[in-house]
Each structure stands twice: as structure tokens, then as C-alpha cells.
Amino acid sequence: MPSEARIALKPLARTLLLTLLGLLAPSLFAQGTLPTFTHTGDSGSYTVLGNDPAKGGTATVPVTIVPITLTFEASKGVALSPALDIAKITRSPLFTPFPFATGTTQYADALLRASFYQTAASANTLSTWHTKFSKPTVAPALRVQIPIGYGYTLTDKRSARTLGVVDLEWLQKKIFETTPAGTLSPDRLVLFVTHNTTYYAEGDATVCCSWGTHGTEPASKQPFVLASYLDLSSLAIDKDVQPISSQLAQFVMDPGHDPLFKGTRGQTSPGNTFGTGWMRPATSPASDFRCAGTGAGSRYFTLLPTDTNAKNNFPASPAFVAGTYHLQNAPVLPWYTGNTAAESWQGKLSFPDAAALTQPMQPCEAPGANNFGRAGTPPPTTPPAPFNGTHGHQLIGYWNGGGIGANRFRLRDVSPQWDVVIVAFAVPVQSGGAQLIFRTPFQYQPDEFKAEIDELHSRGKKVLISLGGGGQNFQIRTPEAQQQFLDSVTQIVQQYGFDGVDIDFEAPSIVTEPGDTDFRHPTSPGTVNLIAALHTLHDHFGANFMITLVPEGTQTPGGYPSYGGQFGSYLPLVYGLRDILTFSDTQDYNTPPLQGLDGNIYQAGTVDYHAAMTELMLRGFPVGRDPKHIFPPVPADKIAVGFLTSDTNPEIVMQAMDYIITGKAPAGTRYKLLQPGGYPAMRGAMFWTIDGDRRHEYNYSNTVGPQLHSFPAAK
Template sequence: MRSTFLCLFSLLVFPLQAAQAQGTVPVFTHTAGQASYTFTGSDPAQQTVTTIPTLLVPITLSFEAKKIGGKSFELSADADVPRVLGSPVYSKFAFASGERTQYIDAMLRATFPAAKGWHTLLGKPQVKPVKITIPVGYGYVLTSKKNGGAVAVVDIEFLQKELFKQLPKQDGKLVIALTHNTTYYALSDATVCCSWGTHGIDSATGNSFVLASYLHGTPAIVEDRDVQPLTAQLAEFFYDPLHDPLVTTPMFQQSSAAHGNVFPRWMRPASLSTGEEGSCGGSGVGSTYFNLQPTDTNHKNDFPASKPFAARTKNDTYHLQNVALLQWYVGSSEGTGSRFSFPDLQALTAAAAPCPTRFGRREGSSPEPSVEPKQQSGASNGHELIGYWTGHSRAGVPFQLRDVSPQWDVIIVAFASPDKTSPGTLHFHPPVGIDPAQFKQDVAYMKSHGKKVMISLGGGGQFFTMPDAESTERFLSSVTSIVSEYGFDGIDLDFESPSLSIDAGDTDFKHPTTPSIVNMISALRKLHDHFGPSFMISLVPEGTQIPSGYPSYGGQFGSYLPLAYATRDILSFVDVQDYNTPPLQGLDGEIYQIGSADYDAAMTELLLHGFNVGGNPAHFFPGLPARQVAVGFLTGYSTPQHVSEAMDFIITGKAPVNSTYKLRKPGGYPDMIGAMFWTIDADRGSGYKYSNLIGPQLHGYPASK
């Protein structure tokens, strides 16, 4: 209960030797009610000045995925060092209290304002430049044609490990590692993006560290500037010095293994909400995976963004991160201040609201809607509403397949799951509470009403590989059995990262050598030959698996390109997930991120017109016909209005207000199929607000050819 954290505070201090055994900097522990929190520095009650020695490490990143004149493209933080030293990170600045001091010292003093003689300062750093190569498959570079700015997207766990291969134990020091114009993804999965850095204890060396990016000359889409990312990670480190960034936990959860400090699970302030359903930030100082502050307004897969505090010095203006103070997380009490944010005291004006005991509904659960689904009338026009059905029950009442709204044209049943002990094998059982015989009757019923019913293979969080002939035979046997038993019209491939990842050295999507990919192509053709020309095959790649093949090809990046190319003559459609993807670049040379019709149009035109894979003109991926392309949306993330605008933009060429992307074909693509949604269940639970709007819109367009 939150009330247990509103008690009076007492202060406890670990012996310095014990604290330093858990890192390379001194820490103290502060107890609030029944919970204890560890901070960097010394006990405020001692009224001492603590100066923490620092090692400032400017990193040069060399990207094998981007070559200029035969040389790897580099982003170097060497030139950023003088500006960091001149910023309030190291130099004194007059904050709201009127006292001139460093950013971190002022933040801690805003947390414990009663400790008048207490200071925690960063010592003048030793500077040690390092260079790290980012192999293909571990990151890529995006550039802006308009201003020439570049920003990189990199695997943060990989970078941390490579960094500390070059840095031995720094006894007593804080390592501050600095990259230039680089954002990061976690869990080696580029759809788990984006942050500007991380912090904590490196488990390999025991070093206390902060890793962050300095931003200068970035593309216009990047809103944060200069030392804002560094101040954010420093603030979180001083509030959470025992964090181990290589220990991960499920979304919206934190554990003592991952964080020294575990707060009551907090919600993002409504005033900073992006409109995305589910705004629980987690139970750490920063949100799970991303280390984002409560003041950040972005959501998953965007560049971090928040309103900065402008610190105007004699020589320059620096942009500092507004951060939540301890009292925002646990409430104000004796010993702490009454403000909730720093440096802008108005960035957060009320304490954190707790997350619900149970976070949201189970995905796919569908309460009885209060409105009726719209009926579909008229002949098919070639435009289709495609959706995934899970059939999960609510209050013990399953959502039957035959009860799907008539607006849905293609129903994809989720999922046939991989067998973890038998590579290649997949299993399918109807959802709990749905009788298999009844389900088969429902499939036949939907097909008799002109609907297509497919089975999706895989699903998020499932790993699939097909490395040899034996696993290929198991795949063919199990899929053939599932399709035949239930009468499905075809299969949908939803093997997400790291499934079907491109092996190192496999560089030509037209002639792949990765066994899982080669075997999958062969298996798809055999299935099509077995079931006949009406057998449907669809691909639902994440953004990393096709559009990310534009800036880089390897690993997860572009992994569906060989499949799409080799099966284009038997492929029913491709619907890229425009919600499970990091920032990417369009054919116009500009960078786009999810949540806008511009992004949907830019990513769709990559498929329609084709692109140089990995930026290499020698490896051009030819575009697919519009009749084979749909766009994937997430209910609750994309609003119905956003989807409606995107469909009008792509199909008719009618650009939304404030759109900046220009279609290469101004009149749009009237043959483009339409929209896919995850999920039909969630649409039903929201009162058909997607299908009742988008279905009639798609079915009302002129017939495609």
C-alpha cells in the first residue's frame, strides 16, 4: 500500500567497504517506512562533502553496416568532451536555490534540503577515449537528407560488454562513457527501443558506470539536445547505483536483482501521456528496459523526448533533463523536500499515482460490447480488413470465432506455437473453453460467409528455428496436419526476432545461406504445391525484419526479405507491423517514427517501390505489387482516426493535415489491400471502434484491379 511509504524517514549508512564491494563508488541507504533505498554518495546526516573521482570515456563507434568510400562510418564523442566539461554536469550553475553547484549535487540537495553542509560532487575527470566496432546486425545509422544529421540505433547490451572489455576495474571511480548521437535498444531486439543510455554496475568488471549519448547536429526528429541524455542517466545512477542493466525482468516489473531500488509501481502523469493504453512506468527509477524518466513523453519505439530545463551559462545554453525526485515516488516526509521534480520545479506538480494492482486486461480478453458491429454489404472490392483472433475468454465466457464482426475479411487465428523440444514442430489447440469440434464448425461457418480463416505460426515471445532437413520435415508434417484438420485457408508467418535471424556472412537476400531461412522458403513452396493455388501465405514481419533492411542487412535486420523475395509469386500479402519497430528511414531520405500516417506511408512505400538493401545498390529489393501489401496496426496504440487517415493517405493519396511525407505516387495506391490489426478481440472489447470505422472505409473505396 502506498500509505506505508508516507511514514517518517530515518537514515542508515552501510560501512563504506561493504558499499564499495557492490560497485566502485560510495553509497548510503535511506529508509522510508518499510522500504530502503540506496543512493550514491555519503549520508546527508554527516554534513560532509563527497567528491567522486570520474573517468570520462568518449567512444568512437565504427559501423560496419554503413560504408563511405569503402570505410566504415564513424560517430565520435571526442569533440563532445569540452562541452560536457563546460556544462552543469561538471561546472557550477545557479539552480533555483540560488546556490552555484553541479547538476547532481543540486538534485540531491533538492531531495534532502535540510542537509545544509552536505554536497556530492563529480571530480575533474581523467579522459580515456576508446573505439568500438558495431558489426552488422548490432546497429545501424539513419541520416536526414534535409540537414545531413545522423543518428545511430545500437544494441546497448552489446556495447556495454564491448566497452568494459577495454576498461579494467576503476577502484573508487565512476565511469562516465559518452557516445555521440546514438540511441539504444535492449534485449538484443531492436523492437525494444529506444533509450539514450543506461547506468549501474557492470557485472563483468564491477565498475560503477553511466553510459549516455551527447546530442549535437542530430536530425530534426530528435528533440532532446546536448547533455540532456547524460543528465538523465546520471540522475538515475545517483538514485539507483546498484542497478544491473544486464539483468532484465518482464515489462512493468522490476526485481531486486535488476535494481537496488524498487519503488511502488508508478503511472506516467496524465499530462505527459501519449495516449497509448497502459501508461504504467514500472517500479524502478526509470521505466523497464528504457530507463525513461516519468517526465519523458515518448512511448516504446520512439526517440526519447521531454521538455528540457534550459541552463544558460556565460558561454552557452545547455539542456538538462527534468527528473522525478524521491518524494515523487514515495511521498514527502521529514528530511525530504516538498517538490516533486528537478530542476524545473513545475515539471511534476503532484506525487506519483500507483499502477493498478493488475496491469490492464489480459491481451485478447473481450468484454461484451455495448454497441453492435456494423454489417458488411455489397460485393468485394479487393480491399480487406485483416485481424488476429485469439478467442481468449473473459469471466469464463470465450469469444467464439463465429461471433467475429462481419467487417473482418481475413481472420488470422493466433497461434500455432513452436515445440520447444522438437525444432520445426508446431502445435495448435483452440483457446481454452472452446470445443475443438465447435471450432472446426466455426471455421467452416466463417468460410461459408466469404471470410478467409488462416492460422498464424509463431507469435511474439516464441523462438522458432528450422536448421536442418529433419526439422523441415517436422514443420511440413505438423503444419499440413493443422491446416487439414481445421480447414484453414492458409498460414501466416509471425516468427519474430530472434527467430529466422540472418547468419553472419549471409549478405545476399536473393541467394540466402542461413539454413532456417533456406529451409523455410523450400517448405513454403512445398506447402503451396501440396494444397494448391488457392492456399494462402502471408508474412507479418516486425519493422526490423523488412524496413530495417534498408539501412542494414544482417541478424534481425531484413530477415524477412529473402522470404518475401523467394515466395513473391505465391505470396498472398505482407503486412508489416507498424507498431513493433524502431525509428527508420524512408525513400525520401528522412527519418520517421511510429504513430503517424507519415510513418505508415513511408514504410509502405519501401515495400511498394523497393530499396537498396543495406544501402547497397548491388542488392536492390524489388517492390511488391500493391495487391500484396497491407499495413499492420495495434489496437489501443494507433487510434481509429490515425488508421483512417493513414488508409486514405496510402490508398487515395489524400495527405493528412500537417503531413510532411510526400508519396512517390501522388495519387496513392488504389490496389493496396488495406489494414491489419492485432487484435480482433481488443476491437470487440472497445465497442468495435476500429472495425466499425475502418471496415466501411475500406469497403467503400472503388474496387481495386
């Protein structure tokens, strides 16, 4: 993608441009709706809820609360109702005064006053400048049924609480389709409230989790907040009205946000855009997921910089406790613009807890950067550990190369600890097609690449080609498409001498279609044809041809709470390929919270999660909780655990592998293996990526590799 040209405006021209933007901004926001003002600073122009602090006056925002009762088809009609939550919400500091540092007032007003305190003080308007929410009117409850494939529930036995997991965009659209017309009005804020519900984005349950969304619905110009009241006890750090306060905080700083807007370069919405985007201050510097996007909340999850979790977990932020309520610590708006010293209360970065943020905003490395483009990263200084010559269990990893010139990460330079190297990716020639193509990465010539595969073979390594990858749309719905798939994959395997194929097709490429209810006898054409094609490939290349699967968490253990759509979509593949399958390694990093066989909910990134999800596959489970459809146990030597190098650490991986293989539980483990002695025959550990491991000084291959190789091979 070409880089963007940057134009340096002279001061006068820049001032005129910002003034013009300030005049135009109100017309860009929905005409005749809520009171807003345009704040213009050195770094841009922003539309904010309320009156201009330089002019003073109290702006009153009418509010209607719409309770949303969710029923779940996948859970046989289980309902989550916020009926008992509404009175608690209206009595909270969201709508009643509380003694904050910036005055006794409501939460959103206090946040705005913290953001522009010095502006109002300079204009002598502090005593009169407020943005208040009216006493809410409560509309009749709206009942929405969540179809199979769009959400499910999890019940935690320890806390006796039920959690809903729902497709956020689907629910937003459904709400605006079904809310009575008289309830909506562009001149008021509508607060849609659910109960104990978390959300995933982009129709992809691996993009999880958030507590809601906010903005202005473009068709109706309706300002709204959708958020959940939480009564989850020990399941989540966030409590009671904190999720609602998080979405309100973002709404007042960006009322024109459109959460369904599909922007470019990580742009969150056509509302306020803060430069090239901000870096997550609570994320480890080693993470590959630090660039959050250009909006007030992060892309996909609408998380604030004060939230500590970026993906695959509930949002988590230590709360400001206001009486019996918990409120979101949020950045003041000048944090995004770098103007806190001149604008915010005492120059603070966050509110209500001024210590919640300790660092100024750091911009992303480049427009829309996600910190992946480390083309010039120098080779590591720590050498890879030599292979010890034993094979207890396997270290499996994905390689996609990287670097330029002398810093290029060649296939032949893969650490000797890796037993199975999976090359990423062969992709569809065209989106939605079945014909695949593999382009050798960077400056590799095909013969040169094949020679390096042969070199790895000479060291006893297996080299596979992975088919698909995230974001690819692959379809094999017809006999003609099946033949295209077979011809193209056969040619790729033969040309380079790969030992087998790895299947990495995600939704919507692999989905269980409506009416397809039995994983043992699938009827979805894409699934049926792929199973048949892989059998044909195996027959063609022989018994030693390797076939591996790398499902996301939703696609295998996700079939336990719900079966349909993306949930459990790989179960027919695992079952249908059971006689020729080499191994399946579930991505424990691309997953929402899920439930273990012990009846408790676990979140990704923990030893408990790795053990619970792996044992689902090793022990079997009722698919969609239906006792008539029991997914049978998969042999331990056909199961590996999938890790993301930037999303975990060697200590957690080594503890998880030791626990699963030997049954030795680390301190603090809550999940108890149903087979106390562990699973000695279990295949091993998979990582995305070998490149990430090398980039971080072989911190996994030099630790997890020797550990796996030291375990005795199963008898």
C-alpha cells in the same frame, strides 16, 4: 503464474526488518567504491549516491570521461565521434554550478537536494550536505566497430545529421572488454560518451529506443554511465546533454543498478526496487504498455516517468533549459516511494521543473503486470458496425480470445467489419523446435472451435492460423525439422479448416546469418528450409491456400540501411515466396526509426512513417544501400500496413490509409509519395489485435473498416 502472497508485518517487526536492510544495504553495493547512503522509509530501503542528508557533509565523486567513437560496418565505416562534445559536457551544469531552485550547484546535487530537502532541513545539514562530481579527467578515445547485425546509421537529408542505432547490451559488453584496465576504477564514475546515437535493448531492434544506460558493472564493480551527446537538430526533442543528465539522474537514485540483470516480474535490476512497479503517467490510460517496471527507469528503455514515449520512438521529455543546455526533468526519489510530502523540496514531485510531474506515482495493478490480463473485461457497450457488403480493401486482424464465462470473446463474435481473421498462435512444442502445436484457447473444445471457423467462412471471412508469435524460438535447420514442420502444420490446418498460414517468427527464429549477403539466393538454413516448406504446403493445399507474412519493421524496411542478422531477414521470404504470397503486412509498431526513399528519417506512429515504410516495399530499394542488390517492388495487392491498437489512434490510421491508397496527403505531411496518385491496389490494414479493438469499443473496426471498404477496388 501463481500470485505472490503478501505478508502484513506488524509495525515493530517491520521497523526491525527495515533497520536490518539499512545495515546490510551498503554491503550489497560494491564494497569500497563510491560514497553511498541507505535511505529507509515506510515503503522500503534504498541505496543512494552521496552522503546521508541526516548527517550532512560533502561527498565528492571522481569522474573519468571516455569518448567512444563508433564506426559502422553496415555503413561502410561511417564514424560518429564525440570529440567535439567533451568540452561542452564539462562546461555544462552536469559539472559546473548553476542557480537551481535548491541552490547554486551541479545538476545531480540539486536533484538529490530536491529529493531530501526536508530531511536535510530537519537535520540542520542543508548548508553542508552536497554530492559533487569532480572536474572530469578525459581518457583517450575508444574506437568500437559495430558489426553488421548490431547497428546501423541513418542520415537525415533535411538536417544533414547522422544518427546511429546500436544494440545497447552488445555495446556495453564490448566497452568493458576493450577499455584499458588503467581507465577503470571502482572508486570513480566512468562516463562513456557517444555522439548522436540511440539504442535498442535485449538484442532486439524492435525494443527501441533509449539514449543510454547506467549502473554498476557486476564483474568489475565499475560504476558507469553510457549516454549520447545529441546534435540532432529537428530529429529529436532531447538536446545536447539531456540524455547524459537522464542517465545521471537515474544513477544517483540507483547506483547499484545492473542493466544486464534479467529479473522476473518486470524487475529492472538487482538495485533499488520500487514496490510492484510504477505506471507511466505520460501514457494514455487506454494503452496496454503502461506498467514501466520496478526500477528508477522503465524496463528495457530506462526511460523516466517524465519521458513521453514508451516504445518505437526517441525518448522525449520537455527539458529544463539551463543557459545554453538542456537538462532532463526527473522525478524526485520520493515520487517512487510516495513520500514527497514529507521529504522533497516543497513537497514537489519532479525537478528541475516542479510542474513536469503533476500526479503522484501510481503502482502497477499487480506484481509485474503489463495490463494485459483483462480476463474479466465486460463486453463493449458500443455495437460493431454492420458490414456494408462492398470489398474495396481488406481489414485484417489478429484474434487471440479473452475473458471468462459470459464475457468470453468468442471467435464467432468478431465484428463483421473484419475480412481476414488471423488466429494467434500455433507455437513450437519445445523451444528451438520445428514441430508446432495449436491449443484451442480457454474452454474451447476442438470441434466447437472448428464450428466457429466454419461460421466465419459462411459469412465470407478468411481465417488463418498464425505460426510463432513474439518470444517463441522456432528453428527449421535440417530436413528432419522441415518434415516435422510440414507434418504438424498440415495436421493443424486440416483439423480446423484454416484458409492458410501466417508467418510470425521473429528474431532469433528468422535471421540472416554471417556470409548470407544476397536475399535472392539465401544460404541461412532456417530461411532456405522455411521457403521450401511453405512451397510444399501451398502445393499440398492448392492455389487458394493463403500464405501471409507479418514481419517486424526491422525485418523488411530495416533491410534498407543494413542487411544481416535481424535486419532485412524477411526479404528472402518475400522474394522467395513472391509467386505464392497472398500478402505481407509489416508491423509499423515494432520498429526503430528508419529512413525513407527521400533520404529522411521517420519515427513510428506517424502518417509519414507509414507512408515512407510502405513505399519502400512498393517501390523497392537497394538492400543495405548496395546498388548491386536491389529488392524489387512488391505488387500493391500483396502489401498491407500493420498497426497496434494501443499504439495509435483511428485518425492517424485513416489518414495513413487515405494517403497511401489515394495519394491525398493530410495537412503537415512531410513525406511525399513517389507515386503521387497513391496505390489503389494496396491490400489494406492489419491490426494487432481484434481483441484490443473490441476492448476499446470497436474504435478501429467501426471507423477504418468502413473507410477501407468504401475505397473503389483497383481496376
